[in-house]
Amino acid sequence: xxxxxxxxxxxxxxxxxxxxxxxxxxxxxxxxxxxxxxxxxxxxxxxxxxxxxxxxxxxxxxxxxxxxxxxxxxxxxxxxxxxxxxxxxxxxxxxxxxxxxxxxxxxxxxxxxxxxxxxxxxxxxxxxxxxxxxxxxxxxxxxxxxxxxxxxxxxxxxxxxxxxxxxxxxxxxxxxxxxxxxxxxxxxxxxxxxxxxxxxxxxxxxxxxxxxxxxxxxxxxxxxxxxxxxxxxxxxxxxxxx
Amino acid sequence: xxxxxxxxxxxxxxxxxxxxxxxxxxxxxxxxxxxxxxxxxxxxxxxxxxxxxxxxxxxxxxxxxxxxxxxxxxxxxxxxxxxxxxxxxxxxxxxxxxxxxxxxxxxxxxxxxxxxxxxxxxxxxxxxxxxxxxxxxxxxxxxxxxxxxxxxxxxxxxxxxxxxxxxxxxxxxxxxxxxxxxxxxxxxxxxxxxxxxxxxxxxxxxxxxxxxxxxxxxxxxxxxxxxxxxxxxxxxxxx
Ligand SMILES: Nc1ncnc2c1ncn2[C@@H]1O[C@H](COP(=O)(O)OP(=O)(O)O)[C@@H](O)[C@H]1O
Ligand SMILES: [Mg+2]
Numbered sequence: 216x217x218x219x220x221x222x223x224x225x226x227x228x229x230x231x232x233x234x235x236x237x238x239x240x241x242x243x244x245x246x247x248x249x250x251x252x253x254x255x256x257x258x259x260x261x262x263x264x265x266x267x268x269x270x271x272x273x274x275x276x277x278x279x280x281x282x283x284x285x286x287x288x289x290x291x292x293x294x295x296x297x298x299x300x301x302x303x304x305x306x307x308x309x310x311x312x313x314x315x316x317x318x319x320x321x322x323x324x325x326x327x328x329x330x331x332x333x334x335x336x337x338x339x340x341x342x343x344x345x346x347x348x349x350x351x352x353x354x355x356x357x358x359x360x361x362x363x364x365x366x367x368x369x370x371x372x373x374x375x376x377x378x379x380x381x382x383x384x385x386x387x388x389x390x391x392x393x394x395x396x397x398x399x400x401x402x403x404x405x406x407x408x409x410x411x412x413x414x415x416x417x418x419x420x421x422x423x424x425x426x427x428x429x430x431x432x433x434x435x436x437x438x439x440x441x442x443x444x445x446x447x448x449x450x451x452x453x454x455x456x457x
Numbered sequence: 458x459x460x461x462x463x464x465x466x467x468x469x470x471x472x473x474x475x476x477x478x479x480x481x482x483x484x485x486x487x488x489x490x491x492x493x494x495x496x497x498x499x500x501x502x503x504x505x506x507x508x509x510x511x512x513x514x515x516x517x518x519x520x521x522x523x524x525x526x527x528x529x530x531x532x533x534x535x536x537x538x539x540x541x542x543x544x545x546x547x548x549x550x551x552x553x554x555x556x557x558x559x560x561x562x563x564x565x566x567x568x569x570x571x572x573x574x575x576x577x578x579x580x581x582x583x584x585x586x587x588x589x590x591x592x593x594x595x596x597x598x599x600x601x602x603x604x605x606x607x608x609x610x611x612x613x614x615x616x617x618x619x620x621x622x623x624x625x626x627x628x629x630x631x632x633x634x635x636x637x638x639x640x641x642x643x644x645x646x647x648x649x650x651x652x653x654x655x656x657x658x659x660x661x662x663x664x665x666x667x668x669x670x671x672x673x674x675x676x677x678x679x680x681x682x683x684x685x686x687x688x689x690x691x692x693x694x695x696x
Contacts, residue, residue: 292541297533
């Protein structure tokens, strides 16, 4: 689903992502784990065509990132770190626009909106505004925006950031139940452990370890992903935030 | 096609918050009520001289400041979300601009209705042609306003554009015809497309077509500059 080679991005000469190689296969939930400032969002924004890579190549959902960005956009869904609604908008109307921009007829779009709201547990929320939702509901509404056109590949940037533990666990259940290929970033070690088939650990713009949570722990003789991070980078994740 | 989907979406949003529509007409309507009687009594001209100026004021205040709408879309990630769809960035811009044009037409119709009640008498074909001219010009104005909002960002857009529309309004001769202006001011005024549009509107309202050629030419030039410029800003990766 994703094949990236040596993806690099510098901002005004300062490197944020330094030669990331990654492969994500159909049906996998892959976690991109790293402290704040590690380069997760920058990588996701490159893979979703929002940022041009400084160098490197990638194929996303069968389309070349640089040669066919429009093909990439048609096959993916993206849920940004900070959400994607203005507070006074209507959830149903925004979802409808999103589906229409993905090329669905008005009728088909209305059906997709009803379906996706059901899928994220917000059936009947069409006339609600994001400002009226709880934190967990708002994140699920964001999820609906990324999912409404039933993409083959979904990017989630820190999907549970700032939620309380109960809302996080609830969102994990929703994400697990989506049955689509997912590439998600997180700085929560327990999230990577609980949710992901495979984890890529990123630090300082480089991937420093990868594997299933079980393999990573076994290979580094560690009890938790926290210890894996410590072994690989020489410092605990909690202190690593740039 | 996509542009119409975008325009329809934003029109529905705007009509949901009806106060936005009313709010845009308030200032020109206040001029009509509190300035109109003074203006028409001063000997400068009648309602058919004032109202074209108020239409220009309406266009500058609504389409000129419409970029404010995109500031929030930018801040809350809506812009990025729309960009991760196959919809072209050009249609995303054109859709918003079309929305502004339709909205301006509705607001202008309301203002003209009020002006009729106050005593405006004008050539009907002239008014229709004048509206077409103003709305076409406003396409460029709205496009530039979005470009300015994406370039200036949250903090600067409101103060910079709020200040910029004042000299543009005064220079267009909307509030007082430029006939009495000193030569240098007249020259500066003639360098803006807005002056030519106001002059043409006054002629059209009076049933003449004097100066229409200049107005069409300056609107054409204005669009030829504004639309590509705004498209470039919209295509910028971090806009
Ligand atoms: N638009 C930008 N301009 C300049 N620097 C940026 C920009 N976006 C990100 N960065 C820098 O790139 C680095 C990685 O950021 P980011 O990808 O957001 O990390 P993460 O999502 O892992 O927290 C940080 O040092 C950040 O300051
Ligand atoms: Mg981030």
